[in-house]
Amino acid sequence: MNVQNSLQTFEETYQKTYSDIVKYVICNCSNLEDVKDIVQEVYLSFYKRIDAKKDIDNVESFLIGIAKNKVKDYYHFRYKEKLLSLFSKKDEFELIEQIPANVNIPEIIIHQEQMDFVWKYLKSKKITVARIFYLYYQMDYPLKKIADELNMTESNVKNVLYRTLKELNRLIQKESEGNES
Amino acid sequence: MNPKELFQKTFDKYLNKEEIYQEIQKKIEKKEKRKGKLIYLIPATCVILLTIGLFISAKPLHGSFLFEENQQEDSIIINSLDQSMISLRDYDIKCVEITDESHEQLKQKYSFLSRLAIPSGISLTPHPSENRGCAVYTKEPGTNDYSKLYQYEYYYKNADYSKSIVLAFSKLGKPFRDYYFMEDATQLSTINGNSVLLYGSDSFYIAQFTYQGTFFDIDAKGINEQEFLKLIDSILQ
Structure with a gap:
């Protein structure tokens, strides 16, 4: 396969698999900052393989395999990190009590378009928050599917979304009040 | 919005x-x-x-490839490791954290733990309450109990995790690894008279060997070849 053919195969595969690879990396890395680097490393390894004319039976599985290895390489532990509970058991119980029954998450409106602020905020939180937000808003996963994917309960996922959005809304309002004064 | x-x-x-x-x-x-x-x-x-x-x-070489004081001839061959040729495995295991107490007991039982040549800046617990390692249990055949102790693993790292060493050892057999790499041909090295299988690429090294009835599997990231070989040598005393 010459360089042009390799690049063409590479581009086609990249377009087709990008979303799944980013999702995998976000759900398995420890830091939102690392996602871009790890994704690049995955596809560079893939390019190296096709450029060396080595056959690949199942491209999607192969890419996920590389992604798994690259994530491990970054953090270098053999077994999956324990997904730490975001809140203590006491907090979890209190949150379930406090959320009003009629709260609908999409109705918490954020008026400001502050992507930089949102990204910095997400990076400052535990990686589980970024995972939940990515799966909920970017991948349109329902709460149950997110809970299964991240080995959490559905109520935990909803708690994280609700609590984080509330805090983000408060911070954005605080910042815009600060800008106005 | x-x-x-x-x-x-x-x-x-x-x-x-x-x-x-x-x-x-x-x-x-x-x-x-x-x-x-x-x-x-x-x-x-x-x-x-x-x-x-x-x-x-034209000049004959004498002594160890690694250290002047070592009288045995060491022969080091680091097989290349193509990290893209990885095969993944999932094992049904349970990990139990190694506590302070169990760590002291293990040092008594496995003397190499006290003499390991770990590169500077790397330790078992660079941060408080860091997990130093775990005892790996598998299921007893025919049961759902993870009661069969198979291997121990120690995790050495530096403060920002850019350097790390995983030391796995077992009396029962080759330690589990959750990823395997396929290589066409491998050559053995000799360190202090012991056969060792070495792989390496881009500051990432793996060593596999048996010593005094214990199976070892060690992988290291972010350290150089000399540091890695010194670590292996310190076990094979």
Whole structure:
């Protein structure tokens, strides 16, 4: 396969698999900052393989395999990190009590378009928050599917979304009040 | 703007598909240019290396390849490791953290734990309450109890996790690894009279060997070859 053919195969595969690879990396890395680097490393390894004319039976599985290895390489532990509970058991119980029954998450409106602020905020939180937000808003996963994917309960996922959005809304309002004064 | 639009725009901006693709393409182009230059450099380099090799081979080498004080002849061959040829495995295991108490007991039982040549800056617990390692249990056949102790693993790392060593050992058999690499041909090294299988690429090294009835599997990231070999040597005393 010459360089042009390799690049063409590479581009086609990249377009087709990008979303799944980013999702995998976000759900398995420890830091939102690392996602871009790890994704690049995955596809560079893939390019190296096709450029060396080595056959690949199942491209999607192969890419996920590389992604798994690259994530491990970054953090270098053999077994999956324990997904730490975001809140203590006491907090979890209190949150379930406090959320009003009629709260609908999409109705918490954020008026400001502050992507930089949102990204910095997400990076400052535990990686589980970024995972939940990515799966909920970017991948349109329902709460149950997110809970299964991240080995959490559905109520935990909803708690994280609700609590984080509330805090983000408060911070954005605080910042815009600060800008106005 | 509702949250969905805001977060979608944020993720699209900071994990931009096209931007990442452009970055990858730049790296591929750089690699292709370097490949072109190598085609001219390799023959010249080969001639130089051949000349040096002929000169050195005229004088017999004595003593260890690694350390002057070691009287045995060591022979080091680091098999290359193509990290893209990885096969993944999932084992049904349970990990139980090694506590302070169990760590002290293990040091009594496995004397090498007290003499390991760990590179400076790396330790078992660079941060308070860090997990130093775990005892790995498998199920007893025919049961659902993870009661069969199979291996121990120790995790050494530096403060920012850029360097790490995983030391796995077992009396029962080769330690589990959750990824395996396929290589066409491998050659054994000899360190202090012991056969050791060594792999390495890009500051990532793996060693597998048996010593005094214990099976070892060690992998290290971010340390250099000399540091890695010194670590292996410290076990094989």
